[in-house]
Amino acid sequence: MSDAVGGAGDADQGLEALAQAKGVDTHWWDWRGEHRVVPTSSLRAVLTAMGEDVSDDAAVATALERTRTAPWRRTLPPTVVQREGDPLRLLVHVPHGAAVRVHVELEGGAARELDQLEHVVEPQEIDGRLVGEAAFEVPAHLPLGWHALRAEVDGGPVAGGTDRAVLVTVPQRLDLPPVVQEAPRSGLMTQIYQVRGSGSQGIGDLGDLATLGEWAARVHDAHFVLVNPLHAAEPVAPMEPSPYLPTSRRFLNPVHIDLRALPGLDDLPPAARGEVDDLAGRARELNEHDTIDRDAVWELKRAALRAAFRHLWAGHADEVAALHAREGQALVDFATWCSLAATHGTLWESQWPEELHDPGSPAVEAHREAHRGEISFVAWTQWVVRAQLAAAQQRLRAAGMGIGVIADLAVGIHPEGADAWALGDALARGIDVGAPPDQFNQLGQNWSQPPWRPDRLAELGYAPFRDMIRAVLADAGGLRVDHVIGFFRLWWVPEDAGPGEGAYVRYDHEALIGILALEAHRAGALVIGEDLGVVEPWVREHLVERGILGTSVAWFEWGQDGRPLPPEEYRELCLATVTTHDLPPSAGYLALEHVSIRERLGLLTRPVEEERAAEEGSIRAVREALAERGLLADVDAPVADVVAALHRWLELTPSRLRGLALTDLVGDVRAVNQPGTDEEYPNWRLPLAGPDRVPMSLDGVVEG
Structure with a gap:
């Protein structure tokens, strides 16, 4: 294999960290087996298209911190995908100390309460407020389909969070006809x-x-x-x-x-x-x-x-x-x-x-x-x-x-x-x-x-x-x-x-x-x-x-x-x-x-x-x-x-x-x-x- 070819190998570390946090690869291997580095200008363009402000170092640092703390700013993840037959650990974020209950509303109309799991983590300070994290189990044998998760939080959800999310239960494997x-x-x-x-x-x-x-x-x-x-x-x-x-x-x-x-x-x-x-x-x-x-x-x-x-x-x-x-x-x-x-x-x-x-x-x-x-x-x-x-x-x-x-x-x-x-x-x-x-x-x-x-x-x-x-x-x-x-x-x-x-x-x-x-x-x-x-x-x-x-x-x-x-x-x-x-x-x-x-x-x-x-x-x-x-x-x-x-x-x-x-x-x-x-x-x-x-x-x- 050759050394890195092309691109800006000295790209700003903050920009690379943000790219990686957003799922953007900063390096790749071409069809000849040569290692390539993504140009800094391309990283900036891609991140901008994702809605991030990368105009200067301060903006990149802010975007990186916001990306890191994004899950803590939501009561529920926006979408949860579960394979049929697999239990799933669901993390829920609430104001520190608040009680929370979660249930799933099945596509057919029925509802099931989720069991809370033992889960101890330190709260995080988000925008000057402490946010805690709880865990619930999505049961293994939900029917295939498009369901909804609902969280009931004493005192209301975290600021900017939502108490509703999509739950999709999908097949482990698609059977051939x-x-x-x-x-x-x-x-x-x-x-x-x-x-x-x-x-x-x-x-x-x-x-x-x-x-x-x-x-x-x-x-x-x-x-x-x-x-x-x-x-x-x-x-x-x-x-x-x-x-x-x-x-x-x-x-x-x-x-x-x-x-x-x-x-x-x-x-x-x-x-x-x-x-x-x-x-x-x-x-x-x-x-x-x-x-x-x-x-x-x-x-x-x-x-x-x-x-x-x-x-x-x-x-x-x-x-x-x-x-x-x-x-x-x-x-x-x-x-x-x-x-x-x-x-x-x-x-x-x-x-x-x-x-x-x-x-x-x-x-x-x-x-x-x-x-x-x-x-x-x-x-x-x-x-x-x-x-x-x-x-x-x-x-x-x-x-x-x-x-x-x-x-x-x-x-x-x-x-x-x-x-x-x-x-x-x-x-x-x-x-x-x-x-x-x-x-x-x-x-x-x-x-x-x-x-x-x-x-x-x-x-x-x-x-x-x-x-x-x-x-x-x-x-x-x-x-x-x-x-x-x-x-x-x-x-x-x-x-x-x-x-x-x-x-x-x-x-x-x-x-x-x-x-x-x-x-x-x-x-x-x-x-x-x-x-x-x-x-x-x-x-x-x-x-x-x-x-x-x-x-x-x-x-x-x-x-x-x-x-x-x-x-x-x-x-x-x-x-x-x-x-x-x-x-x-x-x-x-x-x-x-x-x-x-x-x-x-x-x-x-x-x-x-x-x-x-x-x-x-x-x-x-x-x-x-x-x-x-x-x-x-x-x-x-x-x-x-x-x-x-x-x-x-x-x-x-x-x-x-x-x-x-x-x-x-x-x-x-x-x-x-x-x-x-x-x-x-x-x-x-x-x-x-x-x-x-x-x-x-x-x-x-x-x-x-």
């Missing part, structure tokens, strides 16, 4: 927007998802279809093409509505039906384009939906009301943001008047009152897209899939999108989520997304996180969590810094993973964590312990001998695949498409000849391993034979899930995404294509 316990299961992976049939309206939709899934179940004995995130995008142009940079993770993108299956379509008056059919026909013409134009698609679909909404709204009022009852104020806020975006543009922080920045402001309420029709339209489209997703899931299960749709949860959201507007200081501002440099992204990555603030999540009882997970799981048999290591630590990049100048911020993984497991358990769903990249070894051990599947990609699996990891040594609790959406399809990878793209865009950090030689060496090693196992007749076999052999390799693994990319199935070679780029490459805009790079229809897939 019976169909996956019985035997390893295979399934299809696809970017659903790519999959356009002859009847699609310019983009793959939820009807196409159902058609594709039924075919996969029938022909390939598939038990799941893993799709890209279906999160909501901007309601007006320009619509962000990346499904991994949504405006909201709690709501869905209505661009995926299938106009052919619009609820109540046959009940429309002839003139309205004709208008919808005409607009759908014009949208179908977009299928002929070589790239997916979401703005053009949505302009036509939105007009068709408006034409239908005028006549169908009243008939769907009860269903929309049920959605509103489930989603509450969040649906109102989302619909309001969409209406405001249509008026003022999609960048609320930089484009909207100041009085509209607060969702609870009088100006926002006035807009809501003046645009009730538009807000009702947005709510109705959310009901329609959810109904179609639910119908697709029902069709997949009826076709014999044991899991059905596996949804995908993006790492974060657009910094000026609906969730960023509605969630306020639950998100850190002035900070972007990203990743430090690694083998495949040697300049590092900045994903331009604001991260959760760990402290505010706890203070909010993790409600925003819980509600997001519930919404994504509502009509799915499983959930893939992109960059699940962000539930443990996340790379925070100050807005004015490069991707390599960030810092890791620690999260309460017991809370986040526990809540994820609880909500998945209640939904009867499995969870896959995308745990690629730089991962601390204990993180994968924790995921296994909690029943969360990992992710193994064949191109990234190498043994300590420098050869491809034998399939028998793959992890059992994981989704094993050949490729991933951040790499070209396997045929393209074998042809070094990824090297060609990075060379053309200037993303390499070493000479292209060296890069090609390294990649060719890796590919040669894979070909040799396949031949040695009898999966490949000749080490120099054609690309198509190698792709087929790689998938037979997966069948030899013990992995409970095995994923086949639709792009591999049809021989596509084009990368759907090149990390580290924006407009330099047509990311997320390429339809499904064959080996000749010519777009192909879903009809050809299911009928071929």
